[in-house]
Amino acid sequence: MVKSFIDLKFYKILRIVLNIGVWIAAGAFLISFFVLLFIPETEFNLAFEGFTLSEINTPETAFQRVTFLVSAGLMMLSGVFCIWMLRNIVNSFKFGSPFSKDNVRRIRLFGWALIVMAYLKQFACFITADRISQTLTGRGTNSLIQARFSVIPEGAVLALCVLLLAEIFRYGCLLQSEHDTTV
Amino acid sequence: MPIIIRLDRMMADRKMSLNELSERVGITIANLSNFKNAKISAVRLGTMEAICEALNCQPGDLFEYRKSEKKI
Numbered sequence A: 001m002v003k004s005f006i007d008l009k010f011y012k013i014l015r016i017v018l019n020i021g022v023w024i025a026a027g028a029f030l031i032s033f034f035v036l037l038f039i040p041e042t043e044f045n046l047a048f049e050g051f052t053l054s055e056i057n058t059p060e061t062a063f064q065r066v067t068f069l070v071s072a073g074l075m076m077l078s079g080v081f082c083i084w085m086l087r088n089i090v091n092s093f094k095f096g097s098p099f100s101k102d103n104v105r106r107i108r109l110f111g112w113a114l115i116v117m118a119y120l121k122q123f124a125c126f127i128t129a130d131r132i133s134q135t136l137t138g139r140g141t142n143s144l145i146q147a148r149f150s151v152i153p154e155g156a157v158l159a160l161c162v163l164l165l166a167e168i169f170r171y172g173c174l175l176q177s178e179h180d181t182t183v
Numbered sequence B: 001m002p003i004i005i006r007l008d009r010m011m012a013d014r015k016m017s018l019n020e021l022s023e024r025v026g027i028t029i030a031n032l033s034n035f036k037n038a039k040i041s042a043v044r045l046g047t048m049e050a051i052c053e054a055l056n057c058q059p060g061d062l063f064e065y066r067k068s069e070k071k072i
Helices: A002-007 A009-038 A062-095 A101-138 A154-180 B007-013 B018-025 B029-036 B045-055
Strands: A043-047 A052-057 B003-005 B063-065
Touching: A002 A009, A002 A062, A009 A062, A062 A101, A101 A154, B007 B029, B007 B045, B018 B029, B018 B045
Parallel strands: none
Antiparallel strands: A043 A052, B003 B063
């Protein structure tokens, strides 16, 4: 089954996309991080899921800046790491059965990276929303934005599913090894 | 491992080579060698039946249990 899968055009395209994608993601991470580092402090656009807030004029403290930079940087780095793990998993298909201990470790790390990403995204959004809210209140406007930190973000649920999948995969790996050592 | 596989002894008694046994049983030499060197975790009943038939022996002749000595 695996042998036929690696012969599929889909697999070849997926491998090329992930192999190129990981370098693009790494490059994008470096560029984005440097842009974040040197962006004018008072004005930037915020892209949320579904809408964008343009030309926000908010002062920020050094602590807010550092925490935002660290959380955003780590979040992007986790994203690159996830693509790197996916690339390694897809590449491992070439060497026979995907049921290997290395792949279990990769799926597990992928799950943990997703958790880190989900909470860092929450944290970065929380800091930004809080800053906008404080600015609007400072200007005498009733702020409609309220910073809220979700205990279980959507990404964390997905990550838990991946971790669960890793455990199922570990069991599959055990069965494969038992099958391989049975005569 | 406390289970000792006596396949080599049975083969020597019957003056049968690994190659010949492999042909008679229908499993690869590599797998048979793993079995002989106890590098396996399980044996299928079908394989046991074929080996016993080829060597004209009982499953008990192929295995031996020795209590593992506790290290002090």
